[in-house]
Amino acid sequence: MPNLLIGGDWRAGSSAAQREVVNPFDQSVVAKVDEATADDVDAAVRAAAAAFAGGAGEWPRTPAGERGALLRRVADLLLRDEDDLARLETLDTGKTVGESRQDVQDVAAVFRYYADLADKDPGRLVDAGRRDVVSRVVYEPVGVCALITPWNYPLLQVCWKVAPALAAGNTIVVKPSEVTPLTTIRLAELLQEAGAPAGVVNLVLGGREVGAAMVEHPDVDLVSFTGGLATGQGILRAAAETVKKVTVELGGKNPNIVFADVDLDTAVDNALTAVFLHSGQVCSAGTRLIVQDEIHDEFVAAVAERAEHIRLGNGFDPATESGPLVSGEHRASVEEYVATGLREGARLVTGGRRPEEPELAGGFFYLPTVFADCRRDMHVVQEESFGPVLTVERFSTEEEAIALGNDTDYGLAGAVWTADTARAERVARALRHGTVWINDFGPYLPQAEWGGFGRSGNGRELGPSGLAEYREAKHIWHNTAPEPARWFKG
Numbered sequence: 004m005p006n007l008l009i010g011g012d013w014r015a016g017s018s019a020a021q022r023e024v025v026n027p028f029d030q031s032v033v034a035k036v037d038e039a040t041a042d043d044v045d046a047a048v049r050a051a052a053a054a055f056a057g058g059a060g061e062w063p064r065t066p067a068g069e070r071g072a073l074l075r076r077v078a079d080l081l082l083r084d085e086d087d088l089a090r091l092e093t094l095d096t097g098k099t100v101g102e103s104r105q106d107v108q109d110v111a112a113v114f115r116y117y118a119d120l121a122d123k124d125p126g127r128l129v130d131a132g133r134r135d136v137v138s139r140v141v142y143e144p145v146g147v148c149a150l151i152t153p154w155n156y157p158l159l160q161v162c163w164k165v166a167p168a169l170a171a172g173n174t175i176v177v178k179p180s181e182v183t184p185l186t187t188i189r190l191a192e193l194l195q196e197a198g199a200p201a202g203v204v205n206l207v208l209g210g211r212e213v214g215a216a217m218v219e220h221p222d223v224d225l226v227s228f229t230g231g232l233a234t235g236q237g238i239l240r241a242a243a244e245t246v247k248k249v250t251v252e253l254g255g256k257n258p259n260i261v262f263a264d265v266d267l268d269t270a271v272d273n274a275l276t277a278v279f280l281h282s283g284q285v286c287s288a289g290t291r292l293i294v295q296d297e298i299h300d301e302f303v304a305a306v307a308e309r310a311e312h313i314r315l316g317n318g319f320d321p322a323t324e325s326g327p328l329v330s331g332e333h334r335a336s337v338e339e340y341v342a343t344g345l346r347e348g349a350r351l352v353t354g355g356r357r358p359e360e361p362e363l364a365g366g367f368f369y370l371p372t373v374f375a376d377c378r379r380d381m382h383v384v385q386e387e388s389f390g391p392v393l394t395v396e397r398f399s400t401e402e403e404a405i406a407l408g409n410d411t412d413y414g415l416a417g418a419v420w421t422a423d424t425a426r427a428e429r430v431a432r433a434l435r436h437g438t439v440w441i442n443d444f445g446p447y448l449p450q451a452e453w454g455g456f457g458r459s460g461n462g463r464e465l466g467p468s469g470l471a472e473y474r475e476a477k478h479i480w481h482n483t484a485p486e487p488a489r490w491f492k493g
């Protein structure tokens with residue numbers, strides 16, 4: 004079956020080009036998928052615009068509760084196909100199949116959340132200060148939404164966008180990362196199966212050129228992008244031309260602050276998961292460990308010792324704890340980043356190279372790596388590696404910990420570990436990050452906003468704000484007793 008979905012029809016790209024999808028565990032080709040051209044993007048946007056029909060289309064006029072019912076069916080279908088979706092996600096990304104299953108369950112919860120929210124909060128009455136005027140604010144869908152996603156959490160990222168965009172009554176054109184398109188193709192099939200009318204959900208595949216054609220298209224009203232900082236900056240510039248609404252969720256360099264009063268074993272264990280889960284290919288990974296002087300040496304030694312025991316392997320092997328990096332290109336960029344750390348004088352405690360086991364030689368593996376003696380002015384402390392690389396800094400006072408935690412251009416997420424509840428609250432309030440965990444690292448909820456301060460992006464996904472991104476507010480002033488105003492006397 005062809006892989007582009009345009010106006011309800013599955014078709015190949017107009018150039019007939021295809022792209023190979025590679026398993027990062029062994030570099031085998033797991034699929035060949037159709038590649039879109041700028042003409043295909045144009046056709047997909049036109050199909051979405053026709054289905055939206057300036058707000059008069061079937062989908063934007065469908066009662067919000069019925070749109071919610073469709074989202075609920077999608078949640079059921081995702082869970083029905085959990086095995087298949089998890090298998091595809093692991094083939095595509097290399098992550099463990101347990102993580103892939105968790106992703107499927109999480110996105111089903113996101114679809115249910117927006118299904119429930121779709122018909123809540125239809126607007127509000129506003130006191131106009133006059134008895135003869137009814138003033139109210141209502142919400143309208145924005146229009147045609149271009150949804151562009153990265154390779155690290157392909158299914159999860161696209162669902163965070165698709166569910167609220169459809170709940171609000173928009174029509175969409177989706178583009179997954181060219182590196183990991185498989186679960187997004189399956190999602191588009193499930194949306195069709197759940198009853199999304201033709202043209203409401205469109206899918207194009209490809210890389211930078213295809214994404215750029217979406218962002219530049221005059222009939223796209225909103226772009227929601229998750230990906231790297233430089234790409235996001237380019238999208239903001241390109242979208243300015245046609246004054247689109249733009250939401251960008253970008254990278255992070257996330258502090259994990261540990262005070263000396265913690266239970267060491269618990270904090271070490273969580274510091275490990277924070278940075279090495281999915282080989283560090285997580286936008287909110289706790290890559291910047293900031294430890295209080297008293298426990299610094301013991302903490303670093305314990306993290307390094309446990310990092311050396313992380314079992315790398317095939318995501319389908321139940322013994323595997325972490326998979327490979329997503330591509331050879333990405334591993335090369337992580338290697339360059341580690342070389343920079345060494346040049347800057349960071350002390351390599353463990354890792355810093357590829358594993359030597361012959362059974363891992365075919366994949367894009369890289370050892371969990373720990374750099375100690377890091378300073379805030381180092382590139383490796385300030386820039387995202389998006390790989391399994393931890394930098395460690397030390398602090399003595401609470402003020403110093405906060406200053407270090409906020410010393411970043413990013414602001415996506417951070418954590419504080421301490422047994423002192425009042426201090427935990429003070430530090431959490433002082434950190435300039437979109438998510439702060441106290442004595443934990445990583446959890447998120449469909450009900451709670453996700454997004455970044457600073458260069459981690461603008462706008463929010465999840466929670467009520469995640470729906471608001473896809474709505475326009477409209478004020479309707481109804482004068483029930485009009486009469487001449489006589490401003491002009493003649």
Ligand code: NAD
Pocket residue numbers: 151152153154155156160178179180181209210211212213214215216218229230231232234235237238252253254255285286387389415455459460
């Ligand atoms: P990327 O920026 O290279 O690509 C992301 C998407 O944008 C892909 O679909 C790509 O094809 C597309 N694209 C590339 N150039 C484009 C252009 N000029 N116009 C339009 N689209 C274009 O990012 P990536 O390497 O796929 O993902 C890794 C990055 O994503 C990391 O920096 C990570 O921190 C970030 N990320 C952020 C979050 C978050 O919630 N803040 C979540 C996951 C990943």
